[in-house]
Amino acid sequence: MNEKSQYSVMLFKAVSYVLKAEKILKKENLPHKLIPVPKNISSDCGICLRFDPALQNKIEAALLNKVEVEEIRALRD
Amino acid sequence: MNRDVIYFDNAATSWPKPPQTIAAMQNYMQNIGGSPGRSGHRLSIEAARIVFDAREKLAQLFNVPDPLQIVLTRNATEGLNIAVFGFLKPGDHVITSGMEHNSVMRPLRAMEARGVGITVVPCDSDGLIDPGDVVKAIRKNTKAIFITNASNVTGTVMPVSDIGRLAREHGLVLCVDAAQTAGCFPIDVAEMNIDLLAFTGHKALFGPSGTGGLYIREGLEKGIEPICVGGTGSRSEVETQPDFMPDRFEAGTPNTVGIAGLRAGVEFVLAQGVAQIKSREEKLVRMFIEGVSDLPGIILYGRKSVDRRTPAVSFNIDGMDPAAVALELDEQFGVMSRSGLHCAPAAHKTIGTYPMGTVRFSFSFFNTEEQIIKSIEALKQIGKGRKNR
Numbered sequence: 001m002n003e004k005s006q007y008s009v010m011l012f013k014a015v016s017y018v019l020k021a022e023k024i025l026k027k028e029n030l031p032h033k034l035i036p037v038p039k040n041i042s043s044d045c046g047i048c049l050r051f052d053p054a055l056q057n058k059i060e061a062a063l064l065n066k067v068e069v070e071e072i073r074a075l076r077d
Numbered sequence: 078m079n080r081d082v083i084y085f086d087n088a089a090t091s092w093p094k095p096p097q098t099i100a101a102m103q104n105y106m107q108n109i110g111g112s113p114g115r116s117g118h119r120l121s122i123e124a125a126r127i128v129f130d131a132r133e134k135l136a137q138l139f140n141v142p143d144p145l146q147i148v149l150t151r152n153a154t155e156g157l158n159i160a161v162f163g164f165l166k167p168g169d170h171v172i173t174s175g176m177e178h179n180s181v182m183r184p185l186r187a188m189e190a191r192g193v194g195i196t197v198v199p200c201d202s203d204g205l206i207d208p209g210d211v212v213k214a215i216r217k218n219t220k221a222i223f224i225t226n227a228s229n230v231t232g233t234v235m236p237v238s239d240i241g242r243l244a245r246e247h248g249l250v251l252c253v254d255a256a257q258t259a260g261c262f263p264i265d266v267a268e269m270n271i272d273l274l275a276f277t278g279h280k281a282l283f284g285p286s287g288t289g290g291l292y293i294r295e296g297l298e299k300g301i302e303p304i305c306v307g308g309t310g311s312r313s314e315v316e317t318q319p320d321f322m323p324d325r326f327e328a329g330t331p332n333t334v335g336i337a338g339l340r341a342g343v344e345f346v347l348a349q350g351v352a353q354i355k356s357r358e359e360k361l362v363r364m365f366i367e368g369v370s371d372l373p374g375i376i377l378y379g380r381k382s383v384d385r386r387t388p389a390v391s392f393n394i395d396g397m398d399p400a401a402v403a404l405e406l407d408e409q410f411g412v413m414s415r416s417g418l419h420c421a422p423a424a425h426k427t428i429g430t431y432p433m434g435t436v437r438f439s440f441s442f443f444n445t446e447e448q449i450i451k452s453i454e455a456l457k458q459i460g461k462g463r464k465n466r
Contacts, residue, residue: 014311014324015114015122016145019129036117046310047117 005077008056010049011037011070018047021067028062030055041073083412083448088229088257088389088419088439090279090286094342098283101341105334113333114310124333131340132323138343138351139274140265141292148291148326149336153256154180156275156291159326160252161185161223163301164273167192169220172249174206174235175199175427176228179420180275181254185223194218200427203380204233208240212247221250226258230424230437231379232362232389234262241270250297256280257387260346261354261442272297281354281441282346284339287332298322305329354442358388361440361449365390368453374460378428378435391428391435394460399436402459406436410455414438 012018018034025032032051041048051059053074063069084092105127111120113128132144141147150156161184165171173185175197189195196214200206211222222244227234237253244251252273255264259274260281266274271292278288293301299320306318307328319325346354363383369375374395380386394402403416417434418425425431438452 013319013321014309015125016129016132016323019125020145023129023133034117034122042314046114047122 006053006074007050007077008053008072008074009035009038009041010051010059010072011042012046012048013068013070015046017067018049021049021063021069024062024066025049025059028058030059030062032059038075041075081411083410083444083452085438085440085444085448085452086413086415087280087441087444088232088387088437089415091281091283091441091443093443094283094285094338095345097341097345098285098338102285102334102338105337109337112310112330115330127337127340128331128333131336131343134340134343134347135276135290135292138260138264138347139276139292140267142267143295145322146293146295146298148293148323149331150275150289150291150326151287151332152279152289153254153275153277154289156273156289157181157223157252157254158184159291159301159304160273160275161188162304163326164250164252165193165220168218170194170196170216170218171221171223172196172198172211172214172219173223174225176204176206176230176233176235176424177223177225177421178229178254178256178424179422180256181223181225182421182423197423200233202428204228204231204378204424204427205380206235206240208236208243211240212243215247215249219247219249221252223252223254225254225256226264227262227387227389228379228421228424229257229389230391230419230421230435231428232257232387232391232439233379234258234385234387237271238269244272245270257389260343261351261358261387263351263355266292266294278335278339278342282339283342285335288335288339291326293322293326298325301326303328349442357442358440359383361444361446362386362388362390364446364449365438365440365453368449369456372453372457372460374463375456378430388440389437390439391430391437393430393433393435394456394463397459397463399434402436405459405462406452406455410451410458412438412452412455 113125259276278284399416406412
């Protein structure tokens, strides 16, 4: 198993929530990427936040009480 | 830009716009173009960032804690329609003022036909409401107060903070029509206890027409039914409207190019500062009022002092049809004004100018002292001509 190919995605209700989270994470210098929601997770047509699982606690703390997060999933390429 | 034109119709729509507004719209059309919140590609995301950023700037301007509590609409009217049709139910009672625009009055009258009780609190001849009269109008089933922040006819600014305080005391929802004030008068939804704030983008916020919004206090959205439902880009798997903000009230592809312009307009307002814009406009209003109050035949309506008023001034020339005055102003002097009832028959009844109406000058940040002097001279000439007829 290649550890480096592991990543997590954070799902939100709508794109405006993703963008709200993006602004906060940029301010906090927490690396992340916006990607289309992988089809195996949801049939929704939106985008989600992709990030390094090692940063999960920091990212969650930054967004706490600021942006409602729907779900976090650990994935592999 | 046509420099020979003196544009005094900013209460209808502001012109000129800051160059930034036009540049932002052109940039979106030329370089971005995507549909916000619909797809995952970079142009769609960039479009969504513009829309989100517009919400954030509006939130900053009105001291809204969460930008997502701002619904973007076509204009103030659409926001007011959401507030009236979505929130009121047969059997409810609402209080409004005798200075309202038809954007408030017509939705309320339509709900009256469906069983909502309405009390229109009369205002004084300057168009000012007495908050004490609002309290007297409260009934057991009163649900909300709908009030304009400032009259589009006389420019009179209502004591919204006082009304907000008493709305809170009596557990009523306060809905404010800020079409005439957003951008040129300080608005703080928290401090003023405003639950619903409808605003337009194309007046003092210097955006293009087709933009506006409705702020909804957090939690209140649950009690408001959307008046338009459809695609939102979110929750695509379900065939019912999402219940969260702002998607609950934003169905269909938004006016992204307009919102790009609005965002730039609000940025301009924030950079100049509402206080500076207000003081500049006060200077112009003071100069105009002082310049015309001694002219023979001129009848001014509304407050003569510049405090608690917007830069909209209504007047008549004694014995002349306001439409004839407006036409002469345009054709002979290049001054753009608006005559008639200004979509606010209630306000004209209050100030005693119904059904004839008035001539209205409404100034903006971009007007100049020189233009005011020219317009005073024009009115002097028109007044003289009246005597010779």
